[in-house]
Amino acid sequence: MKADIKIKADMLKTFIQEDRNEIRITRDRIHSITSSIVIASFAITAFLYGKHDASVIIKAKSYSVLVDLLLICLMIISFRVLKRNLTFGRKALKARQNLLNNLKEEDNNDLNIFPDYKEIEPDISDNDLSWLVGLAVAILVGKIIIGFLIFD
Numbered sequence: 001m002k003a004d005i006k007i008k009a010d011m012l013k014t015f016i017q018e019d020r021n022e023i024r025i026t027r028d029r030i031h032s033i034t035s036s037i038v039i040a041s042f043a044i045t046a047f048l049y050g051k052h053d054a055s056v057i058i059k060a061k062s063y064s065v066l067v068d069l070l071l072i073c074l075m076i077i078s079f080r081v082l083k084r085n086l087t088f089g090r091k092a093l094k095a096r097q098n099l100l101n102n103l104k105e106e107d108n109n110d111l112n113i114f115p116d117y118k119e120i121e122p123d124i125s126d127n128d129l130s131w132l133v134g135l136a137v138a139i140l141v142g143k144i145i146i147g148f149l150i151f152d
Contacts, residue, residue, distance in 0.1 A: 005103055008111045012100040015113055019093035026086045030079060030129050034136045037075045041068050041140055045147070061147065068144050072137055079133045083126070090122030 044067050048060040095117040 005105050009100060009103055011111070011113060012096055012103070016093060016096050016100065019089055019096060023086060023089045023093065026082055026089060027126070027129065030082050030086075031132065033078050033082075034075060034133055037071050038136050038139060041071050041143065045143070064147060065144055068140050072140050075133060075136060079129070083129065086126055086129075087122055088117075090124060090126075091117040091120045094120050094123055 045064045048064050048067075050060075095115045096113065098120075099111070099113070099115060
């Protein structure tokens with residue numbers, strides 16, 4: 001796209017802001033899905049055990065374990081998909097920032113606002129999200145183990 005450098009810079013700034021918003025939304029989705037699944041697990045377990053005292057029906061115990069395992073699978077799969085989207089968003093953000101930093105007044109070439117970012121490594125790896133999901137999985141596994149110890 002042949003345009004004035006100010007127009008090119010404004011376009012890149014707009015896309016950079018959109019990339020940042022998308023990254024923020026994706027991180028928020030990972031947080032909300034993870035916390036919702038953990039809360040749902042405890043709520044489903046409470047529902048299955050109901051008002052039974054310490055003598056829980058074997059079916060409720062089996063269903064609780066099955067539900068927890070399925071919720072763990074759902075959490076891990078959704079995290080993997082969202083983490084991949086987050087990585088792509090970070091790569092696109094870095095590519096556009098590089099384009100913005102390399103703009104020159106005398107450059108009359110077309111501006112590609114969708115560069116190839118396969119070779120780009122993201123600046124931020126978002127390892128805190130892996131810890132969050134790992135902790136949530138550990139909590140659910142601990143809940144399963146404690147359930148077996150208490151209601152056996």
